[in-house]
Amino acid sequence: MKTRKLGTAGPEVSAIGLGCMSMSGAYGPADRRESVATVHAALDAGVTLLDTGDFYGMGHNELLLAEALQGRPRDSYQLSVKFGALRGPDGSMLGFDGRPEAAKTSLAYSLNRLGVDHVDIYRPARLDPDVPIEDTIGAIADMVRAGYVRHIGLSEVGAETLRRASQVHPIADVQLEYSLLSRGIEDKVLPAARELGVAVTAYGVLARGLISGHYDRAKLGQAGDFRGMSPRFQGENLDRNLELVEALRAVADERGASVAQIAIAWALAQGGDIVPVIGARSRDRLAEALGAGDLALSADDLAAIERAVPRGSAAGERYPAQHMAALDSER
Template identity: 60%
Template sequence: MHTVRIGQNGEEIPAAGLGCMGMSGGYGPANDTESIATIHAALDAGLRLIDTGDFYGMGHNEMLVGDALKGGKRHKAFLSVKFGALHGPDGVLMGYDLRPAAVKNFLTYSLRRLRTDYVDLYQPARYDRTVPIEDTLGAIFDLRSAGYVRHIGLSEVSGRTLRRVSQIYPISALQAEYSLFSRGIEGEVLPAARELKIPLVAYGVLSRGLISDATLDNQVTMGEVRARMPRFAPSNYMRNRALIEALAGIAQQRGVSIVQLAFAWLRSRGDDIMPLIGARRREQLAEALKGLALTLSPEELSAIEQSVPHEAVAGERYGPQAMRHLDSELSG
């Protein structure tokens, strides 16, 4: 697998990562033993980027990752942590807290849960307009100067915001949703990241499991994340399923799974894109890695894009409340 440089003078790491959110129950019950085995399998396969968030499973995910990295494995991982989301005990998102003191407090807890004394990439999960983002990033910059954080990242910001803050702080990576079903970033966000030479960490490559053989087999379980996603609402789901049927034909012709086709398509979008594999089982990880190793022909790429015209995808990528927190959707 090719590598991507993180930060101007930073190290090069393999251009894909393991996203651990699903290991803390977002998509239904997960098994900690299998989750840890999946993290180990990712590191054994040469991946380094391990993505978590302090609010994934309300701390469970970081503790799981910390457990997986015990016994001398910490140095193998390039730990990416998102922070800032506030949830009630019922799991409902109450907003974000990105005040500088909150940033430092969040990191203190994350370091303990992750059993480490530094995080490689630290980023606010969203840009919350109640606190100037410059203040939030200033707090991460202080943490970086003190050695607790190695790189500053951002998630789901617009191209305009990325350009503005990059003039003040060194931004090493941008996390954004990018898949055959979610191509909005091609308008302004991706061109801005490319102009600034900031690699893009792509999440939701399978549109939360929608772009998969499980959709055709009606095997996708809702779980707490998908139940809130408009693309899984019954009327949208059936229209989206029809798009997956069209993709299935192309996958069959190539002799691969729909999941592999989705990862291969993302791989074709450029060497600066680092897909997150949202696997919670080793077999899923292996399937996705095979997809990333595929090269699609121009004919296959054009057949894929004809099968899934972006405007045919039914439903926004988040529900209305969550959409309001997406700077990337609000200002380009």
Template identity: 65%
Template sequence: MISTTALGTTGPTVSRLGLGAMGMSGMYGRTDDVESVATIHAALDAGIDLVDTGDFYGSGHNESLIGKALAGRRREDVTLSVKFGGLRGPGGTWAGVDTRPESIRNFLAYSLQRLGVDYIDVYRPARLDPAVPIEDTVGTIGELVEAGYVRHIGLSEVGPETLRRAAAVHPIVDLQIEYSLISRGIETEILPLCRELGIGVTAYGVLSRGLLSDSLRTDQTLAADDFRAHSPRFQGENLRQNLTLVDSLAAVAAQHGVSVAQLAIAWVLAQGDDIVPVVGARTVARLAETLGALDVHLGAGDLAAIAAAVPDTAVAGERYAPAQMAQLDSERAGVGS
């Protein structure tokens, strides 16, 4: 079985790998609900008990899909992490974030219904709402904790000041934020602060949306409805530069007899037991590859070789388009890309 760790000093015990379900609702092109449910089942059967979603993924489709997959399963065997507040329009357009107290209660009611559960394990705003003080957002979720509808509070993509202010209102169990070999900005200030405050990190984007894998080394054509088609790191010369880093990483992976993706996940796992990679496998086959990362053990020499192959200063392009970067409190704090 998969080893476990605690989310921060006040959070639940979860598997060392989490399953991110966003890609099962069309963010990276067409999906198959039957295969998605099978993947969730395979993850649970393998011992992955942390499942991450957002109420705005597929405008509710993702939560409904997870609810279908969890039907008949023991509720206590799954830790559900839910982001809320993202506003979507017809066609998937993005309209910002709403974390007003009355909106939080509304979002939660819909999430509970779609997921088919009576509580959420970790509930978090998807982004910082510039119109609502973080104290009000966390305070409202705290009331829902007291009422039994939420067990723990998490945050997503916030900077140090926001993190401190939030933790002063209510215990924060984890910060969900992008962290990978080529997105290491949190190491400067945010990660040390999380460790000071006893807050865990659930790291998404550990494969940089498939960049740190073998998938784009042979097929670089992205569908128009694929999020990556509009992401700076996947554009033109940026992509060509970044794929040279992937090629270097592939050479190290070959020495270990593992895939690029497995080595990238293992690298994140090696950064500390307080960091839980949340990997977005969409198929049973991809999940099996992901699980193989748990068998990769990296020593100091291995980590040095990986760092030499993929220096984060050589990465081309920001992790989001400019409009999205502007909405990240974590980036406004100046922690890097």
């Protein structure tokens, strides 16, 4: 497994990380035993970066990771944890809490659920519009000095917020959705991150399975799968986006690779400061994704990919309008 550094201030991590959200019901029911086996397979393959959030399954994901990590040396993996998203008992999203007290309390609960004495990267899941980012980052910096956190990250913030946060404490990375279908960060946020020496951990590289080459319409709408609310998965938008997938499949076939591998390799090729975080929840999908790490794309390959899926060709936004309006990274 190749490695990449999370910015000038962050740790060395595997070039591809494992995102664990889908193991806790975000895309419908998941098999707990297979999820644990997938984490084990990732670690055995050299994946060190494991991404979770305290609101993934309302604590379920952290407890699952604690189970999967039993017996593994603490220095053999890095835990990236998000906090701040508020959820109701029915799973509904209720907003975000970035208050200093909330940051420290959430960290205490995460440490307990994960069964560790520190997390490697701690980050607010979104910007709380009612709390200055300086206050949130300052609270996490207190936890860095206390030894409970090693590095600070951010998620879905804009360029100005990233600059303000960096003045309080060095930022290792910023999590942003980045894929062939979602390239808006190239305008402002990615240049700002590079200016500040902040890496990008790219999630949604397969557009939540849409450009994985395995998307099954029949599964859309099953209980707990939040993709049903995404405009990209609805009606004519879905038809158009799947046409893009078929165009990408032609490029993949030419290279003797899968659609997913081409999409992940494209993200890797956008810069050594970008670390794709892949949301595999089965060993088969994990093995396929990791194969992208050995796929070197030529200039001709990249040009063919751009022709197949030009920037801006995605039909529909990644979230409904009200959710998009709340994203600092989209302003």
